Amino acid sequence: MDLFQTLTEMIDLRSFSNLWYWIALAVMWSTASHWILGVPFDMVHRARKNGGQSAEDLEDLVRINVNRMLYVVQMAGLWILAIACFVLSSLATLGFGLDVEFAQAVFLLLFPMATVGLVNLATARSIRLNEPQGDALYRRLATCRFAIQIIGMISIFVTAMWGMYQNLRLGVFG
Incomplete structure (x- = not known):
């Protein structure tokens, strides 16, 4: 009986009261703001600082x-x-609509990431159209990263507020 109880607590579908949900949210946004168009952002810093082969690698x-x-x-x-x-x-x-907390939690993860996908797509189209190089490319990637970070901050705030509301409404802490 203790093993079953432990397993059900670890695989709790009440997501907003589960620590793993919040860890996943933080890791997801950290990863999303580091990888811009599939390129790690530290490459942009290195290319801007060193130029030469680093800049060529980034552009490629x-x-x-x-x-x-x-x-x-x-x-x-x-x-x-x-x-x-x-x-x-x-x-x-x-x-x-049907008040399924697990679906709310997954929606609050996926919807902002769909928006991030659209931002990345718009950036990719802009880069293909204008073919920026050097500082112009670095600025375009930095702008994309900034937009993703803004989306992430809003998403984390909305998710935290909704999660607190759900936890208080359902009496998780009481």
């Missing part, structure tokens, strides 16, 4: 990732959009 990696991202969108973008809209609307309906 950005070019490869932009081409890959735009190719995937060109080939399967409509399907990806349809599936994403179905999943997000299903989660929103289950979570907020």
